[in-house]
Amino acid sequence: MGGVALRVEALSRAMEGLVYNFFNLEVLLKVHPLLLKGLRMTLQLCLLVVPLGIAGGLVVAVAYSFHVRWLNWLLIAYIDLFRSFPPLVLLILVFYGLPFLGVEVPSLVAVLLAFLLNTASYYGEIFRAGIESIGRGQREAARSTGLSGLQAMVYVVLPQAVRNVLPDLISNTLEVIKFTALASVVALPELLRMGRVAQGLTYNPTPLIAAALIYLALLWPIVRLLSRLERRTMAKR
Amino acid sequence: MDRIAANFFDLDVMAKYLPSIIDGVWVTIHLAVFIVLAGIALGFVLAVARAFQIRPVNWLIVLVVDVFRALPPIVIVIVFYFALPFVGISMSGFVVAWLSLTLVLASFAEEIFWTGILSVDRGQWEAARSTGLGFLQTLRDVVLPQAVRLTIPPLTNRTIVITKSTAIASVVAVPEILTHASAAQAFSANTTPLTMAAIAYLVIFLPLVVLSRWVESRFGWKR
Amino acid sequence: MLDLKGVRKSFGAIEALKGIDLAVTRQELVFIIGPSGSGKSTLLRCCNRLEEPTAGRVIIDGVDILSPRVDINEMRRHIGMVFQSFNLYPHLTALGNVTLALRRVLKLPRNEANERGRAALDGVGLAERADAWPNELSGGQQQRVAIARALALQPKVMLFDEPTSALDPELVGGVLDVMRRMRETGMTMLVVSHEMGFAREAADRVLFMDEGEVVEEGAPARIFESPEHARTREFLRRVTGP
Numbered sequence: 001m002g003g004v005a006l007r008v009e010a011l012s013r014a015m016e017g018l019v020y021n022f023f024n025l026e027v028l029l030k031v032h033p034l035l036l037k038g039l040r041m042t043l044q045l046c047l048l049v050v051p052l053g054i055a056g057g058l059v060v061a062v063a064y065s066f067h068v069r070w071l072n073w074l075l076i077a078y079i080d081l082f083r084s085f086p087p088l089v090l091l092i093l094v095f096y097g098l099p100f101l102g103v104e105v106p107s108l109v110a111v112l113l114a115f116l117l118n119t120a121s122y123y124g125e126i127f128r129a130g131i132e133s134i135g136r137g138q139r140e141a142a143r144s145t146g147l148s149g150l151q152a153m154v155y156v157v158l159p160q161a162v163r164n165v166l167p168d169l170i171s172n173t174l175e176v177i178k179f180t181a182l183a184s185v186v187a188l189p190e191l192l193r194m195g196r197v198a199q200g201l202t203y204n205p206t207p208l209i210a211a212a213l214i215y216l217a218l219l220w221p222i223v224r225l226l227s228r229l230e231r232r233t234m235a236k237r
Numbered sequence: 238m239d240r241i242a243a244n245f246f247d248l249d250v251m252a253k254y255l256p257s258i259i260d261g262v263w264v265t266i267h268l269a270v271f272i273v274l275a276g277i278a279l280g281f282v283l284a285v286a287r288a289f290q291i292r293p294v295n296w297l298i299v300l301v302v303d304v305f306r307a308l309p310p311i312v313i314v315i316v317f318y319f320a321l322p323f324v325g326i327s328m329s330g331f332v333v334a335w336l337s338l339t340l341v342l343a344s345f346a347e348e349i350f351w352t353g354i355l356s357v358d359r360g361q362w363e364a365a366r367s368t369g370l371g372f373l374q375t376l377r378d379v380v381l382p383q384a385v386r387l388t389i390p391p392l393t394n395r396t397i398v399i400t401k402s403t404a405i406a407s408v409v410a411v412p413e414i415l416t417h418a419s420a421a422q423a424f425s426a427n428t429t430p431l432t433m434a435a436i437a438y439l440v441i442f443l444p445l446v447v448l449s450r451w452v453e454s455r456f457g458w459k460r
Numbered sequence: 461m462l463d464l465k466g467v468r469k470s471f472g473a474i475e476a477l478k479g480i481d482l483a484v485t486r487q488e489l490v491f492i493i494g495p496s497g498s499g500k501s502t503l504l505r506c507c508n509r510l511e512e513p514t515a516g517r518v519i520i521d522g523v524d525i526l527s528p529r530v531d532i533n534e535m536r537r538h539i540g541m542v543f544q545s546f547n548l549y550p551h552l553t554a555l556g557n558v559t560l561a562l563r564r565v566l567k568l569p570r571n572e573a574n575e576r577g578r579a580a581l582d583g584v585g586l587a588e589r590a591d592a593w594p595n596e597l598s599g600g601q602q603q604r605v606a607i608a609r610a611l612a613l614q615p616k617v618m619l620f621d622e623p624t625s626a627l628d629p630e631l632v633g634g635v636l637d638v639m640r641r642m643r644e645t646g647m648t649m650l651v652v653s654h655e656m657g658f659a660r661e662a663a664d665r666v667l668f669m670d671e672g673e674v675v676e677e678g679a680p681a682r683i684f685e686s687p688e689h690a691r692t693r694e695f696l697r698r699v700t701g702p
């Protein structure tokens with residue numbers, strides 16, 4: 001009997017410890033302005049990096065679609081080069097490297113530049129594969145009705161290409177959003193960084209757990225959506 | 238131009254820090270290999286477990302897999318390293334990085350394998366079962382060989398992305414490439430060690446990226 | 461040989477089979493016709509428990525295969541099935557397709573399985589294509605491999621679900637030839653098909669199914685020339701044309 005009571009007590013103490021350390025409302029109330037500030041920065045980063053990356057990727061892919069040999073070599077080299085660098089390495093290189101070049105930019109700009117280089121290469125590869133998946137006939141049909149090359153690309157090829165690679169696009173967007181957390185390493189005050197700062201202030205990891213939960217709330221819907229989409233496309237192959 | 242040479246390609250600095258960068262390369266490779274082996278194996282096991290369609294088990298698998306696909310890996314690493322000790326779970330930086338990224342890779346791999354299993358035509362199951370093969374035999378001899386083939390391109394790409402993110406281990410002081418490079422950069426007040434790190438990653442990962450292109454053209458899309 | 465007693469099957473609200481009674485005797489070839497959605501496939505699939513009947517009994521060679529004590533995998537090898545879409549394993553050669561169950565279910569050693577597999581392929585006229593991959597074979601050849609895959613297990617009954625529907629017209633003959641030869645060697649067969657000519661010439665009995673029921677049955681000549689039911693007449697008029 002005593003043994004059981006002891007074990008129950010130990011368990012409840014462990015639970016208490018868990019709640020105190022990970023789900024401490026008092027701490028959360030104190031630091032939530034910090035977390036919100038971080039969240040705002042994270043969202044801001046996403047709203048900048050994702051559209052910029054998509055735009056950069058489109059430029060790369062459309063340029064590739066002209067099939068100019070030397071240009072395509074260059075584009076593939078760019079894509080593969082930046083697909084080989086860990087984004088964190090790129091970030092640190094750009095962030096600490098730019099000042100050495102005598103270029104003084106706000107840290108946000110350095111972060112954006114690093115992410116853009118990386119992100120555009122991934123989006124570029126996805127769009128490129130999408131465009132390649134559309135038969136030459138589509139473009140020829142469009143050209144035969146008098147559309148210009150660019151018009152054929154924008155109105156005929158790209159819409160189909162995007163549909164074909166939609167899961168990959170969404171999947172990459174998910175990755176890009178996750179990348180923004182790397183900016184914490186160079187002290188950009190985004191969500192993860194603020195979680196760490198708040199943990200330091202309160203000597204309690206609740207803010208960190210809260211930051212993780214915010215990421216989860218933000219990204220889980222995308223993950224679910226992806227599962228559905230991927231299942232559909234893979235079944236078609 | 239001089240400025241670039243002096244700050245990014247300083248030969249003296251390069252010579253001085255080359256050994257430590259190479260040490261880092263070995264750590265990165267070790268970490269990556271352990272992650273790939275454990276992650277893919279675990280993902281495979283989870284996908285096969287999911288094929289049994291036991292409700293509560295499947296819910297659990299989906300939940301775990303979703304969480305590790307949704308969270309940024311650096312968040313997972315930091316939570317494991319800086320939050321778990323508060324509830325009495327302490328692990329070294331290497332173990333934290335290995336465990337975090339293994340769970341991430343396993344989650345993506347599970348999803349990829351599972352999608353592969355689902356995409357094998359129902360007729361294949363039925364044909365096999367109609368000749369008297371059992372569930373496990375059908376899974377092993379008929380479904381998985383077809384599913385795995387389908388999963389090779391996405392799995393290759395995902396594996397590269399995740400092993401690349403071993404650079405994150407630098408935030409928990411694992412002595413891998415980036416850690417050595419950052420330290421060297423601080424000591425020498427010169428960006429050259431970071432350039433070296435970038436080149437080191439290039440040497441490791443560029444062949445893999447090129448390989449993934451080949452894999453894509455070999456296994457992708459056709460059937 | 462194959463006895464169905466009051467077999468019912470519902471998919472949620474849909475009643476696909478509304479109590480089917482059917483007795484196929486040894487060496488008999490029973491032919492099933494009927495409009496799309498009438499439950500023909502469901503009936504066949506209940507015979508080897510690819511679908512679990514909601515009610516009724518399925519007895520094969522004296523064994524109630526719905527009984528929980530029956531080892532269904534052991535039973536299934538006695539019940540060959542041929543599918544409309546062939547369902548060959550694309551990662552195995554023709555011979556590999558035929559020998560998989562021989563090795564895994566009958567546990568034959570590899571060389572013995574190969575021997576038996578080659579004999580089965582020879583039986584469908586494909587001995588020389590044993591090492592071909594499914595995608596290198598024509599539809600008709602694929603379907604013959606699928607038949608060999610079932611035959612190699614020496615089943616007591618063979619179920620055919622529209623075996624020629626997915627084939628180009630000029631390939632149908634080869635598959636029907638194989639089925640004709642099986643009939644001559646005394647195989648018990650239950651065939652769902654739209655090949656009325658084959659039914660006329662080879663079937664012992666024709667069943668007409670509609671909306672989950674057997675509407676009428678009889679000798680082929682009787683069913684085709686003087687159907688009793690309006691529904692049968694209507695169906696035959698539509699498939700044979702005016």
Ligand SMILES: Nc1ncnc2c1ncn2[C@@H]1O[C@H](COP(=O)(O)OP(=O)(O)OP(=O)(O)O)[C@@H](O)[C@H]1O
Nearest residue numbers: 471474475476494495496497498499500501502503
């Ligand atoms: N797995 C299933 N789930 C739900 N309904 C089903 C399922 N399989 C069959 N049905 C339904 O059962 C009925 C009979 O289907 P069945 O496939 O047996 O018809 P059929 O006679 O073989 O038709 P067809 O000539 O088109 O092959 C149909 O209404 C069909 O929609």
Ligand SMILES: [Mg+2]
Nearest residue numbers: 500501502621
């Ligand atoms: Mg059918």
